[in-house]
Amino acid sequence: MTSSDPLLDQMPDFGVRQLLAADLDGRDPGINTSNFAAGVALCPKTLKDVTSIVSWCAETRTPIVTQGGRTGLAGGTTSAQGQLVIMMDHMNTIRDIDADTGVVVVDAGVTLAQLEDAVSPMGLTAGIDFAARGSCTIGGMVATNAGGGEAFRNGVMRQRVLGLEVVLPDGAVMSDLKCVIKANEGYDMKQMFIGSEGTLGIVTGAVLKLEKSIRKRQTVLASTQCAADALSYFHRLRAAFGPKLLSAEIMWNDYFETTSQALGFGGRFGHLEGETFFIADIDAPQDDDGFLEILGESLEAGEISDAVIAKNEQECNEIWLVREESFLIDKAYPGGCWFDISIPLSELDAFVKESTARVHSVDPDLKVFVMGHLGDGNLHYTIAKETPVEHLYSDIATALYTGLSAIGGSFSAEHGIGTEKQTSLGKFADPAKLSLMHAVKAAIDPMNIMNPGKVLPAQ
Ligand SMILES: Cc1cc2nc3c(=O)[nH]c(=O)nc-3n(C[C@H](O)[C@H](O)[C@H](O)COP(=O)(O)OP(=O)(O)OC[C@H]3O[C@@H](n4cnc5c(N)ncnc54)[C@H](O)[C@@H]3O)c2cc1C
Structure with missing residues (x-):
């Protein structure tokens, strides 16, 4: 039949x-x-x-x-x-954990949460984390060169991967499962597959570096009058705590208010007022004097106007939910446009103000919801209004991306190109770089069977 x-x-x-x-x-x-x-x-x-x-x-x-x-x-x-x-x-076995060296070998289908569950009893962590942890797989994270909130101290997947196993478009296997940091053996081919979004081969296994996990964590949510103040607070925390500053996330007012109200936390955080809201996680015990001292200094310096310190795990989770439940914005304003850009920290405050004004010149009724990973300048924008605005995507993208490349930023920070940003890649990528990308694709996948029509713009 x-x-x-x-x-x-x-x-x-x-x-x-x-x-x-x-x-x-x-x-x-x-x-x-x-x-x-x-x-x-x-x-x-x-x-x-x-x-x-x-x-x-x-x-x-x-x-x-x-x-x-x-x-x-x-x-x-x-x-x-x-x-x-x-x-x-379904290919989801943790192949080996070398706890002494801090290295793990996994199948590509292992989820980030599964990896954390396996290594945390050994006092270790993947050193990369974000809200999709329960479902995203290591193969997908490799293929998208995932970033997340710890990238400012641990790097993105490019820095976490020591070795890769990849099935190439002809069915051959590139087995390069190195477990060491130093391996200078000619061209670093694994890097070609990291961030290639399934267009060059299928990642079946990976060797990842692990970090020591954190035992004590203090979480603070602070309101600041502008992003420049949030940055000053960030720099102060970094100078004081160095690698013990674990996370540094930022939300602008509209984002913060919409998600906290939708979660029913309006009452809990309603007294915080400002243009931006900053979440910091610090590796310090609850009664750490140094942490409270820095908080006092920042209040005195006017960098922050008010703050909530999580007293327990539940309060810590509530603060993080406000940041991570970004889909509540889409629920409130369906049919919006998403963007994922990165900006050098010194330009952040001015860029957000200027880009918001440019977006409003497309349509003054547009709402601009912004949050992101302050530590590395990666911002996520959702631009929406009462009615769907997908038809305005191209105009909004132009408004948002104007001037980005001149200041050394990127129109595609951590989510990749896929099908959503191919036009922007064609428009903003350096032409020589783009033609090298086409040459690489043609060399590795001459029959164009690996995720055809993705990433590379049509020639
Ligand atoms: C709530 C939420 C929060 C998020 N936060 C972040 C964040 O902070 N930082 C961040 O970087 N991303 C974030 N993301 C995006 C997403 O989680 C990451 O891109 C993740 O790495 C994708 O993993 P996945 O397994 O779901 O891949 P998929 O979505 O299944 O695939 C993504 C791409 O990788 C390719 N691919 C998947 N598996 C393989 C494989 N084994 N071999 C070759 N190609 C493969 C696919 O073809 C596709 O092009 C978030 C997503 C959500 C829903």
Whole structure:
């Protein structure tokens, strides 16, 4: 018997779980509703499964869309009929933990939360963290070069990965699972795959550096009159605590008010007033005098106007929820546009003010919700109003990105390019860099079967 899908009629039985349209219909597609549009997905569990599937795809020139936790925010996992989705979340074994060296070897489908659960009893942590931790996979984090709130002290995935195992577009395996920091063996090919968003190969395994986990944590939420004041407070904390300053996050007023109200915390944090709100986590015991002293100095200097110090785990979680529940903005204002930019810290205050004015020149009714990772200048904007504004995406993007490259910032900080920022990549990337990117894609994936139509703008 033949099915109505020619891909299914040809496909051999790889001995792995296969999901068809009817199975996929009942599943959460993740961030993008068209993630399952291909209508067929395979769930490999081993390296051998992946090589068999990819070899067949190479023979038949079947396009592959690799998916991890489908939490990516740039549209990199969207699929279409005629493509084959490969779900990596079933390949999820922690292969080895070397607690003395602080190194872990994992399958690509291990989630960040699963990794944390495995290493935290040993006093270790992945050294990278963000709100999608329960679903995002290490393979997806490698493929998007994920960042998060600890990047200002631990780096992004490019700095966390020591080695990689990748199935290449012809089914061959690049096994470069180094467990050491120093390995100068010619071109660092693993870096080519980090941030490549599934367009060059399928990451099946990774070696990651670990950090010592933090035992005591103080969390403070402070209101400041402007981003420049928040930055002064950040610099003061950094000078005082160095690596013990664990997180430094910022929210502008509209964002803070909308999420805290939606969470029902209006009463708890309502007395805080300011243009910006700053969350700092510090590795210090509850009664640490140094921490309170710095808080007093900052209040006296006028850097912060008021503050809440979390007294227990629950209060700490409440403060973090206000920052992390960004989807509450989308619930309140559906149909908005998302942006993910980074700005040199010295330019941050002026850039946000000027870019907000430029966005308002597109439409004065637009609401500009801004928050992000203050420590590294990475800001997330949601721009929305009472009615959907997707049709204004291009105008808003131009307003937001104006002047960004001149000050050394980036229009794509940590979420990647996917399908959402291809036009911007074509517009803002250095032409020589862009043509090198096309050359790399053609060399590694000459048949264009790995996540075709993603990242690179059409030539
Ligand atoms: C609430 C929330 C908060 C977030 N916060 C942050 C943040 O602070 N910092 C940050 O950087 N990101 C953040 N993200 C974005 C997202 O979580 C990251 O991009 C994450 O790294 C994606 O992992 P994933 O497994 O879900 O990948 P997916 O979404 O499944 O895939 C993302 C891309 O990687 C490719 N890919 C996936 N797995 C593989 C593989 N094994 N081999 C090759 N290619 C693969 C896909 O084809 C796609 O192009 C957030 C997302 C959400 C929903």
